[in-house]
Structures are given as C-alpha cells and as structure tokens.
Amino acid sequence: MNGVHDMGGMMNFGPVEEEADEPAFHADWERRVFGLTLAASATGAFNIDMGRRARESIPPAEYLSSTYYEIWLAGLEKLLLETGLVSDDELASGTARMPAAPIKRVLKPQMVPSMLAVGSDSERPAETPVRFAAGDRVVTRNMHPMGHTRLPRYARGKRGVIEQVHGAHIFPDLNAHGLGEAPQRLYTVRFTGAELWGEDADPTLTTSIDAWESYLEPG
Amino acid sequence: MNDLAHSELSDVELRVRALESILAEKGYIDPATVDALVEAYETRIGPRNGAKVVARAWADDDYAQWLRADATAAITSLGFGGRQGEHTLVVENTQDEHNLVVCTLCSCYPWPLLGLPPVWYKSAPYRSRAVMDPRSVLTDFGVSLPESTRIRVWDSTAELRYLVIPMRPAGTDGWSAEQLADLVTRDSMIGTGFALRPDQVVRQ
Numbered sequence: 001m002n003g004v005h006d007m008g009g010m011m012n013f014g015p016v017e018e019e020a021d022e023p024a025f026h027a028d029w030e031r032r033v034f035g036l037t038l039a040a041s042a043t044g045a046f047n048i049d050m051g052r053r054a055r056e057s058i059p060p061a062e063y064l065s066s067t068y069y070e071i072w073l074a075g076l077e078k079l080l081l082e083t084g085l086v087s088d089d090e091l092a093s094g095t096a097r098m099p100a101a102p103i104k105r106v107l108k109p110q111m112v113p114s115m116l117a118v119g120s121d122s123e124r125p126a127e128t129p130v131r132f133a134a135g136d137r138v139v140t141r142n143m144h145p146m147g148h149t150r151l152p153r154y155a156r157g158k159r160g161v162i163e164q165v166h167g168a169h170i171f172p173d174l175n176a177h178g179l180g181e182a183p184q185r186l187y188t189v190r191f192t193g194a195e196l197w198g199e200d201a202d203p204t205l206t207t208s209i210d211a212w213e214s215y216l217e218p219g
Numbered sequence: 220m221n222d223l224a225h226s227e228l229s230d231v232e233l234r235v236r237a238l239e240s241i242l243a244e245k246g247y248i249d250p251a252t253v254d255a256l257v258e259a260y261e262t263r264i265g266p267r268n269g270a271k272v273v274a275r276a277w278a279d280d281d282y283a284q285w286l287r288a289d290a291t292a293a294i295t296s297l298g299f300g301g302r303q304g305e306h307t308l309v310v311e312n313t314q315d316e317h318n319l320v321v322c323t324l325c326s327c328y329p330w331p332l333l334g335l336p337p338v339w340y341k342s343a344p345y346r347s348r349a350v351m352d353p354r355s356v357l358t359d360f361g362v363s364l365p366e367s368t369r370i371r372v373w374d375s376t377a378e379l380r381y382l383v384i385p386m387r388p389a390g391t392d393g394w395s396a397e398q399l400a401d402l403v404t405r406d407s408m409i410g411t412g413f414a415l416r417p418d419q420v421v422r423q
Contacts, residue, residue: 006324007343008350008374009350011348013342015359016339017339018337018339018360019339024261024265024334031253031257032235032239033235034260034335035252035254035256036235036238036239036253039252039256043247052324056324068341073235086241093237094236094241095244096241096244100247107252109254112255112256112259116259116301117302118301119305120302121306122377122378150376151376152323152374152376155374166306166379169378172377186379188379196351202352202354205353205370206372207373208371208374209374210377211377
C-alpha cells in the first residue's frame with residue numbers, strides 16, 4: 001500500500017531531534033504495549049509481516065499524529081480483532097465476553113530469555129535457482145499493490161546493481177495477508193543517488209534496499 | 220478508590236489496561252511475561268552489547284575478519300543474537316566511506332546489539348530524509364563529513380540487520396577491548412555519530 005509509513009524521500013518533517021539519555025520507554029503504558037505485542041505474537045495467531053501490515057493500514061493522518069507505541073497499540077488491537085482473539089465489545093468493555101479462541105502456545109516468563117535468544121528466523125530453503133549474481137544490473141518493478149510490500153516507493157522502477165546475494169526468506173507481500181511463506185531469494189541492491197533522486201542528488205550518495213527476487217527484473 | 224485511580228489515567232492508559240485485562244483473562248498472555256520482556260530490554264539488551272562487538276573487532280583482526288565473513292556467527296560467539304538480529308551484517312566506516320542505517324518503512328533495528336530503537340530513529344524526519352539527503356541528517360547530529368567521503372545508506376527493508384563499525388579513534392593503540400568498548404556510542408553504530416575520542420571518556 002502506498003501508505004504514509006513509506007517515508008523515504010518525503011519532505012518537510014523538520015529536523016531529527018535526539019533526546020539525551022533516552023530511556024527504553026517513556027511511560028508505563030508503552031512498556032505494556034511492547035510486552036503485550038511480543039507476548040500476543042507468541043500465541044502464533046499472527047506473524048511479524050501481519051503486524052507491519054496492521055500498523056501501516058492506520059489512515060495517514062492518524063499514523064502521522066500518533067506516537068510509535070500508539071501505532072503499535074492500534075496495530076495490536078486490529079490484529080486481535082482480525083484473528084478473532086478478541087471482539088470489539090471486549091475491547092470497549094475491558095472484560096471477556098466470548099470464550100477464548102484456540103491458540104498455539106502461551107509464552108511463560110521463564111521462556112522469555114530463550115525465546116529472545118533464538119528469535120524467529122525468516123530464512124527458508126531456496127525453492128528455485130538463484131536468478132541474479134553480485135554485480136548484475138537490475139531494475140526494480142514499478143508496482144503499486146493495495147496490500148503489504150517491502151519495496152519502498154522511492155526505489156520502484158529504478159536501475160541498480162546487485163551488491164549481495166542472500167538466502168531465501170519468507171515473502172512478506174504474501175505472508176502479511178496469511179497467504180503463506182512463499183520464500184524467495186533476497187538481494188541487496190544498490191542505487192546511485194542520481195538514479196533515485198535526479199541530477200541534483202549528492203554525487204557521493206548510494207542507497208541500498210534488501211529486495212526479494214520478484215521485485216527485480218534484469219536491467 | 221478504583222474510580223479515583225481510573226479518573227487519573229489517560230485514554231491510552233485505560234485502553235492498554237483494558238487490553239491487558241482481556242488478554243490475561245482469556246488466557247492468551249501472562250502479565251508476568253510482559254514484565255519479563257520489558258525487563259530484558261530495560262536492563263540486559265542495549266548498545267553495550269554492540270559496543271563489545273565493535274571493540275573486539277578493533278582489537279582483534281581475526282575477529283574483524285570473521286565479522287566480515289559471517290557477522291551473525293561472530294556476534295553469536297559473544298553471546299548476542301536472536302530476536303531481530305537473526306541475520307546481521309556489519310558495515311565498516313573509513314575515511315573514504317561512511318555508512319548510515321535506516322528503516323524507511325518501519326523501525327527495523329538490530330535489537331540484540333543496540334536494544335530498542337530511540338524515538339528519532341523511528342521518526343518521520345529521520346526515515347524520510349536519511350535515504351535522500353543523509354548529509355543534512357548528519358548535520359542534525361552535529362556530524363560533518365569531508366565532501367569527498369562517499370555515503371552509503373542501508374535501508375533495512377527485509378529481515379537483515381545492519382551494524383556500523385565506526386572508525387577506531389586515534390590514540391587508542393594497545394587499548395584492550397574492554398577499554399575500547401567505552402568509546403563506542405549507540406549513534407556511532409547506526410552511522411549518525413563517531414566513536415568517542417579518548418579525551419571524551421572519563422574512565423571510572
């Protein structure tokens with residue numbers, strides 16, 4: 001979706017402001033939203049790509065006027081509703097009104113260190129032969145899907161060079177919609193500043209993205 | 220008592236409290252797990268981890284070579300890795316080339332090495348401008364690079380996480396990895412800062 005989350009190249013947001021000695025969280029509710037999101041993900045009811053899709057689908061004006069953890073909260077509520085784990089009625093009342101839906105697991109406190117240490121690997125065995133090699137010239141697809149994608153707008157229809165070839169990884173454009181993992185080879189693709197931003201670009205700038213194979217054509 | 224306590228809570232606090240109550244009541248989450256997750260990122264998982272990796276790379280050429288060849292394995296050997304760092308790559312700053320990491324689409328960041336991202340990293344000003352005009356972003360951080368220095372921006376659009384190895388400061392010959400780690404700032408590992416000079420650090 002061409003959402004406002006896809007910010008590369010937008011203008012007029014003002015300076016980057018750094019906070020000295022910034023804490024991990026700025027309020028207790030932020031702590032809870034962070035922990036609830038990770039704990040709820042551990043139920044297996046939704047995946048990380050669905051999480052990103054849910055946050056991106058917040059309407060632009062609301063997205064831009066929300067803090068980071070407000071966006072996480074809205075995304076989590078949306079996922080819980082979509083997956084039927086909770087109902088609107090329950091969210092509004094703060095009390096359970098329906099029986100619990102079946103889930104795969106409940107993360108217990110003693111499992112947290114090992115869960116964090118292991119993580120969740122998005123790499124999968126490659127199902128197709130590798131299509132591009134380092135140094136190959138490619139062009140990114142010009143596409144504007146209504147659904148989730150990890151190809152940013154500023155890097156669509158652009159000519160670049162394959163810089164690194166990685167393994168096959170879960171394809172977010174499908175996985176975000178519950179359509180399966182459909183792993184694809186992943187590549188780091190580098191573009192010149194002039195290709196992305198025109199002749200006034202910083203001549204010393206190059207920018208790379210990590211692109212799934214179906215985002216690319218020979219260039 | 221409850222009514223009074225509730226009246227002092229903001230809308231978002233009430234919403235979060237309601238959500239946690241339902242999730243716990245339905246047996247989907249354990250509130251103690253939320254505490255444990257928060258505690259991990261407030262006390263154990265932060266930029267000190269990444270600083271140890273950088274310092275080791277500065278002090279040990281073999282380790283630096285391993286990082287270049289297989290950063291995920293080299294980092295795991297120091298006890299770091301896992302969630303949001305399953306596949307990590309290192310990029311090295313030099314006089315000729317400066318690396319800067321961003322996630323324009325959301326907030327991808329190497330959690331096991333740097334902890335949770337600061338607000339500015341997740342903000343519209345940074346995400347919009349880093350890929351297009353990184354020098355102006357660096358100016359916001361008080362960082363100025365020679366005009367001849369090439370800038371390589373890495374937009375983390377997939378599940379690969381990037382750690383910048385900043386240039387080793389002058390005047391640190393013979394320092395141990397432990398001493399060197401004190402010079403490595405969070406921003407220097409994102410590319411929005413330099414490592415500290417020895418005179419900027421007061422050792423305990």
